[in-house]
Amino acid sequence: MALTPMLHASRPIRLALLVVVPLLVPGGFLDAANGMADPRSAKITGVYFDGYLKGDPEPEEAVRIMNTDPNRVLDLGDFALTDRFGPRRPVRSRRAKHKGEQATSNLEDALDDDENADGEDANNPEMNMTPLEPTHTVRIPQGTRLPPLGEIWIAHKGSAFRQVFGYAPGLEAVDTDDKVPNAFVSPSWLSLPASRGVLAVLGPDGRVVDVVAWEDKSKKLNRSDKPLDLRNIPAAGWNGPAIQLAGANIFGWQGQVLARDRDDDGKIVPDTDSAADWDSSFSRRSLGGDPVHRIELPGQTRFASARLTDVQARVTCGSAPENQFKLLAGAFDRARKRIRINVYQFTNSYLADRLLAALKRGVQVVMLLEGVPVGGMPDDERILLDKLATAGAKVVFLGQKRGEPIKPRYRFDHAKYTIIDDDMVIIGTENYGNTGHPPDPSHGNRGHEVAIEHPALVQQLVDVFESDTDPGHQDLVGIHDDALDSYGLPTRIPGFTLEPSIKKGLYPERREPLVVEGKMDLELVMSPDTSLSEKHGVLGMINAAKREVLVLQNSIPRFWGKGAGASDETPNLALMAVVEAARRGVRVRVLMDGTWYNAEEGDARDNDDTARYLNELAQREGLDLFAKVVNLDTAHLEKIHAKTVMTDGEQVLISSINWSENSFKGNREMGVVIKHPDVTGYYRELFWRDWRASRLYRVAVRDKDAQLLSEPRLGAPAIRRVGKGEVLGVVTEVARGTDRGEGFLEIPLEGSMSGYLRANAAGDHLVTSSETRYLYGREVTVEGRVLEVIEKPKVLLLGLDKPKDADFQVVIFNKLREKMKAQGADPAASFNGRKVRVKGTVSRFKGPQIEIQNPGQITLVE
Numbered sequence: 015m016a017l018t019p020m021l022h023a024s025r026p027i028r029l030a031l032l033v034v035v036p037l038l039v040p041g042g043f044l045d046a047a048n049g050m051a052d053p054r055s056a057k058i059t060g061v062y063f064d065g066y067l068k069g070d071p072e073p074e075e076a077v078r079i080m081n082t083d084p085n086r087v088l089d090l091g092d093f094a095l096t097d098r099f100g101p102r103r104p105v106r107s108r109r110a111k112h113k114g115e116q117a118t119s120n121l122e123d124a125l126d127d128d129e130n131a132d133g134e135d136a137n138n139p140e141m142n143m144t145p146l147e148p149t150h151t152v153r154i155p156q157g158t159r160l161p162p163l164g165e166i167w168i169a170h171k172g173s174a175f176r177q178v179f180g181y182a183p184g185l186e187a188v189d190t191d192d193k194v195p196n197a198f199v200s201p202s203w204l205s206l207p208a209s210r211g212v213l214a215v216l217g218p219d220g221r222v223v224d225v226v227a228w229e230d231k232s233k234k235l236n237r238s239d240k241p242l243d244l245r246n247i248p249a250a251g252w253n254g255p256a257i258q259l260a261g262a263n264i265f266g267w268q269g270q271v272l273a274r275d276r277d278d279d280g281k282i283v284p285d286t287d288s289a290a291d292w293d294s295s296f297s298r299r300s301l302g303g304d305p306v307h308r309i310e311l312p313g314q315t316r317f318a319s320a321r322l323t324d325v326q327a328r329v330t331c332g333s334a335p336e337n338q339f340k341l342l343a344g345a346f347d348r349a350r351k352r353i354r355i356n357v358y359q360f361t362n363s364y365l366a367d368r369l370l371a372a373l374k375r376g377v378q379v380v381m382l383l384e385g386v387p388v389g390g391m392p393d394d395e396r397i398l399l400d401k402l403a404t405a406g407a408k409v410v411f412l413g414q415k416r417g418e419p420i421k422p423r424y425r426f427d428h429a430k431y432t433i434i435d436d437d438m439v440i441i442g443t444e445n446y447g448n449t450g451h452p453p454d455p456s457h458g459n460r461g462h463e464v465a466i467e468h469p470a471l472v473q474q475l476v477d478v479f480e481s482d483t484d485p486g487h488q489d490l491v492g493i494h495d496d497a498l499d500s501y502g503l504p505t506r507i508p509g510f511t512l513e514p515s516i517k518k519g520l521y522p523e524r525r526e527p528l529v530v531e532g533k534m535d536l537e538l539v540m541s542p543d544t545s546l547s548e549k550h551g552v553l554g555m556i557n558a559a560k561r562e563v564l565v566l567q568n569s570i571p572r573f574w575g576k577g578a579g580a581s582d583e584t585p586n587l588a589l590m591a592v593v594e595a596a597r598r599g600v601r602v603r604v605l606m607d608g609t610w611y612n613a614e615e616g617d618a619r620d621n622d623d624t625a626r627y628l629n630e631l632a633q634r635e636g637l638d639l640f641a642k643v644v645n646l647d648t649a650h651l652e653k654i655h656a657k658t659v660m661t662d663g664e665q666v667l668i669s670s671i672n673w674s675e676n677s678f679k680g681n682r683e684m685g686v687v688i689k690h691p692d693v694t695g696y697y698r699e700l701f702w703r704d705w706r707a708s709r710l711y712r713v714a715v716r717d718k719d720a721q722l723l724s725e726p727r728l729g730a731p732a733i734r735r736v737g738k739g740e741v742l743g744v745v746t747e748v749a750r751g752t753d754r755g756e757g758f759l760e761i762p763l764e765g766s767m768s769g770y771l772r773a774n775a776a777g778d779h780l781v782t783s784s785e786t787r788y789l790y791g792r793e794v795t796v797e798g799r800v801l802e803v804i805e806k807p808k809v810l811l812l813g814l815d816k817p818k819d820a821d822f823q824v825v826i827f828n829k830l831r832e833k834m835k836a837q838g839a840d841p842a843a844s845f846n847g848r849k850v851r852v853k854g855t856v857s858r859f860k861g862p863q864i865e866i867q868n869p870g871q872i873t874l875v876e
Contacts, residue, residue: 073174091156100212225251335458385413457519571619716777722769
């Protein structure tokens with residue numbers, strides 16, 4: 015059965031188990047053995063109060079109710095929603111009654127106990143000075159029953175709710191949709207202001223069943239508005255202050271569902287009738303603070319984790335640049351019925367040719383892509399997608415139609431997966447471009463991709479794809495529809511033509527995809543649904559690790575939130591999990607991308623800052639933890655684009671999820687955890703290859719009797735002697751205590767072997783200009799060519815190599831420059847364009863630099 019997204023009257027859905035239950039249950043639908051659920055089983059699980067559509071109240075406003083009883087049906091007949099405990103606004107105009115806004119029955123007596131007919135509060139003389147809006151009530155019609163753990167959305171206007179959420183609510187207050195049953199309102203829909211509000215559920219007897227209260231102190235109140243006062247709420251309904259929305263997360267509250275916290279199974283956490291039940295999506299929640307940390311936007315899916323344990327499956331392991339093109343192109347070639355693709359970008363003409371061939375064979379091709387990628391859609395993608403659409407492929411984008419106020423469900427569609435004939439899924443870390451799927455294996459990104467054949471896992475992904483491409487969603491834009499970005503043709507650059515080429519590089523590895531068959535565990539991990547579960551996925555793997563955690567990531571910011579200086583308040587949960595694993599005694603290695611935009615000096619959240627933070631922490635606490643930014647020159651990679659975690663040599667996560675807050679909480683992302691030693695071993699071997707190929711710096715041995723040891727400990731067996739002056743490449747610094755002199759340097763040898771040199775046996779650090787940014791405070795020797803000379807009033811700056819990812823400079827103050835001139839050589843002229851050797855301590859001023867104190871620190875190499 016195909017997935018119905020956000021089922022309004024179903025159990026919270028596991029990916030592999032989907033049950034659709036009727037909303038209005040006939041009177042005979044009753045568990046005779048267990049009876050009906052207690053009315054207190056009704057809980058508010060979502061409030062949508064700050065929407066996109068215009069109106070007062072906004073037409074798509076809605077409230078979600080859940081039957082929290084896991085075994086019995088809940089009869090919701092004659093339950094009511096009320097705003098009686100919230101602040102009431104001054105009367106500005108009488109609301110006209112709408113069709114469907116009918117008076118309630120006996121429930122009115124309970125609601126009107128403290129009110130006069132004109133809506134004034136008889137117990138509060140201050141409030142009687144100005145006429146106030148009356149209490150608003152929404153009563154649920156008789157015959158409405160929820161199955162165990164079922165949920166229902168009750169909307170202001172069903173047609174508006176459908177427009178925003180992409181599907182119909184269970185009930186509507188104003189009759190706008192003949193297919194949606196009506197609730198009864200008196201005198202009109204609820205008052206749910208975005209600035210502050212209180213919503214209560216009342217049972218048929220008028221007693222409070224559940225309450226939620228919120229407040230956004232960043233929104234200014236009108237002079238006549240009253241502040242939030244919770245003293246009138248019964249103690250059984252709410253305890254403590256209201257939920258504080260201001261600055262809760264990186265998203266504004268417009269278009270966000272205020273959602274109750276849930277566990278991994280989709281059940282709500284134990285109810286404390288307080289703000290603590292509603293804060294899982296708040297950025298300031300630390301590791302261990304909630305079972306699942308997620309933000310909910312309208313129309314998003316709400317899957318729960320579903321692990322397939324000890325199942326027989328077939329997995330093909332691929333990697334870029336070695337063989338990932340071969341894996342995906344081969345999957346396209348084998349398709350006979352249908353290819354479904356969800357990918358952030360598609361720019362590879364050779365993959366497009368395989369899809370065109372599939373279309374000629376009669377294969378149906380459906381593609382979902384990000385409509386407004388960072389930097390805009392490149393012209394080569396426009397041409398390729400237009401060609402595929404012309405040949406018969408269905409191409410749609412996640413985007414926003416021009417003039418449409420409703421924003422997309424996901425900030426970006428950043429997933430990268432394909433479904434072949436409903437019997438194979440390919441899930442990876444790479445876009446379908448020339449570096450993520452390079453036709454020539456000598457050049458490309460470090461990327462990972464797996465093809466999995468298991469019917470239950472395939473069906474799970476089919477459900478996700480069908481939900482995300484359901485035509486009811488307003489954020490799906492056809493390739494030739496008018497939108498904020500001009501999809502398809504014309505190209506941005508007039509006269510742009512596609513000229514396919516195959517780039518070659520120096521990457522030396524050659525290997526075929528690895529096929530693994532046997533018993534294994536499989537689990538989909540997706541954002542925003544399950545990716546921040548503390549028992550599953552990224553956090554769950556790291557939290558459960560006992561021996562080893564290996565992280566290969568494109569991007570790991572030190573902290574989340576909106577601005578620098580908020581690191582203590584907005585922790586990166588994945589990074590916290592890594593640190594806690596190291597503190598448990600787990601061996602942890604973190605390798606991150608070194609492309610210039612991931613290692614800019616001016617950005618405190620870039621990978622270089624994260625590596626520095628982790629290494630300093632490891633040094634202080636004596637942890638078996640080391641992090642570094644990949645040396646792309648020595649690893650011969652275009653960049654690290656993989657987002658992979660391996661634990662204990664047993665399980666591996668392959669996903670599209672960067673470790674930014676938006677990737678976890680805002681994007682549509684897709685990944686899979688595979689527990690099998692051979693699958694994990696394939697990617698673990700590549701990790702260590704990249705780690706060993708990524709040089710930190712070189713050292714010249716200063717001791718004449720130094721030895722390389724087999725382990726980083728005194729007394730370990732020696733591998734060989736090294737002579738004084740011999741230059742060795744260093745790939746890891748293994749700390750021992752707090753004195754670097756007590757540590758060891760890992761030196762890669764032939765094959766997969768390493769030797770360990772005592773740090774105090776090493777002499778000068780020999781580095782390239784790009785390597786200096788990781789060695790602040792160290793004395794180094796740098797060689798490079800002076801490609802830029804900048805003369806300032808007090809200083810002369812020499813730019814070495816001037817790579818955009820390093821920007822290393824030599825600083826010569828004018829006093830020393832004059833001295834050098836007097837000796838017959840002006841450094842501005844004598845060094846310009848020449849290769850030089852510079853010795854000194856690396857300091858930081860907007861970037862790495864060495865200040866020259868005496869002329870002998872800089873000499874010509876040529």
